[in-house]
Amino acid sequence: MGGGADGVAYFGNLETVSKKAVSFLKKQGYVKSMINWGDKFSLWPVHLMTSCCGTEFAAASGPRFDLERLGFLPFGGPRQTNLIVIEGTTTLKMARSVRIVWEQMPAPKWVIAMGACAMDGGIFYDSYNTVPAKDIVPIDIFLAGCPPRPEALARAVVMLQESIVKNRPPAADIQVTAAPATPGPKDVVEAVSK
Amino acid sequence: MTAASRVITGITFTTDEAKGIFEVEASDGAHLLDLATRLKAAGFDHCLSVTAEDLGDRLAVLWHISSYTNRELSGMNAQIRLVVSKSDNVEVPTLTGIWESANFLERETYEMFGVVFKGHPDMRRLLLPDDFTGKWPMRKDFPLKKTPWRVQK
């Protein structure tokens, strides 16, 4: 038996009751903050190396900077992860994989755009084979540098944790729209949405 | 440029040692194959790079070769050059039969310059996506996405 806020009482259907109860509880501050606390220390980035910033990502997971102390544990399968660190340039080919991986991840999920390339093209901004990461997936944290030092990556993770604790929702999904027509290559939308 | 030259097994290379250039020019496809066979027999056993240059109305296809085993030749980055007239799909003979290491390099040159290597076992795209529509990105008439805003020619 359970009671809803709208004054309706439910009898018998345990499933509906429990679902209602869960959604009710989730809205309560104390439960929500507990969930956030859990999310905060289990930011598992998927192992998706997109470019050369990956070396600093590897160094950051290494012993000197040890991001595992922040609950940051690179993991293989996208289904078990909730964070993508886009490590630099995304090419047309890689953009598809990034989008697919992002779609495979369960919500809530966050994205850190690491490096100047992921922010807006960086040193390769005028290449005919690159796509800015912000046109592929919604981005929560932009992290500048080329490559950013591992400390900077740690800072980005801490900032993401803060925003989780403050109960900010992950960035909303973007419409993968047509990029400005480029001579030669097909538009990004076709490359990405495939 | 200096007009120095060096002769290796009867093949005359135009050289510019200070710049590391040792060049022999092939006049056509048959000559190219003949040259390559002789150079391979002379000890050039490694193909370092295959590429092309866009000369406007012509394309120069270049094979850079070197040697792993012959100490005398291993100091050289020799190059064989074949100039062909430019069209959408330029055809030149492949040298993969002679230097197998040219395999991926020739595929890259095909993708970037539209040079079709006749007889290559696997002439496909390599680096760009399969549905990339632009033609021959490394040719001079292929534009970049945006023009650089600080650096102008």
Next chain:
Amino acid sequence: MSAPQDRTATANLTYDELAGLKADRELVLLIGPAHPGSGHMKIKVWMDGDIIQRVDPDIGFVHRTTEKLSENRLYIKAIPIVERVMLPDTINANLAYVIALERLLGIEPTPRAQYLRTLTSEINRITSHLYGIGLYGIFLGSSTVYMWAFADREPLIDLIEEISGARITYSYIIPGGVRWDLPAGFKERAETVLQYMEARLKDYGKIWVRNPVVMDRTEGVGVVSKSDAIRLGITGPNLRASGVDYDTRRAKPYAAYPNLDFEVPTFSEGDCYARLLQRVEEIEQSIRIIRQVLKDIPDGRIISDDIYSKMNPLQKRMYEMKHRVMFPAYMASMRPAAGRSTASVEAGRGEIFFYLVSNGDKVPFRFRWVTPSFLNLPFFTHVMVGQHLADLPAIYGSSDYFPPEADR
């Protein structure tokens, strides 16, 4: 059914078609690009049972068109671009490009600059090999070695950071010389690091290199014979592990290598284990070279007179005070005379080859470079064939293939 006889028959199929490919026992496996082992590339593997029949590396996930970009930038601005491609090994990429450019310009660097180039290049070679060894640990499922190698990379990175001011992307070498001189007390600190590294190599021997599990997984796996290595154009440590006595540092001498005494280790087995040992041995040789460089380094300017004379008085004063080179305006406006040049440099993973053409403009007319990982691609197409699928990571990791470097 065995491997498709007609290699091109399946080559043009899309992934969906491949996945639906009906064959009796043949299985097509797609590995990557989101895979802890493969990183930025996709490998299509055709298998019969668990024996690999054919491998098609699908590269280009990190193809950033550096050649095209460099042909549209000033000469000096190609330095960061080539560095970004070879991130674990930036000094060598930088050096190769600058040597090709110097040959175009007709500048000679000073002897001290030559030694500094050699010094940084060797430190970078060690960090690059440690990077490779660490990742090989991941490939074989040993995160201990990954942790060790990445921890031991750090003192060396600190060392080079002291000289150049950056962790990974140094842009240290410029036409005519280098940008910074050695800081005070560098030699002593370097010696400490080298001694530490030597002690650690012994530990690596105990826990990793002579570990029976590692030996079981790598010995006799992925054998490349000497003739195959030459035929396929394998390069770098992988080539030497197959018994070919070729090293660009000796064959096409550059920087200060002609004056230094070092050995080129080789192994005859050509298997994954030999490639692992090869890297460890090369680290030892690099340590030896660094010691010699620190002992023999001559005094003098770090920038050639050609460039020094083009500095303005403020820059000259800065140079005398701090031994630091500020870019004269010439760097942004250099126009090498029309001509061509080539350069070869031994990087951590093999030979980098540069071919530059100038037509007297501010930007290169043709900028061609081939990176060692690209030449090592036959590891996929040839060496893996006939091996078990479980050995794929062992072979992949042993080749020390770095996808961004191959794709350029």
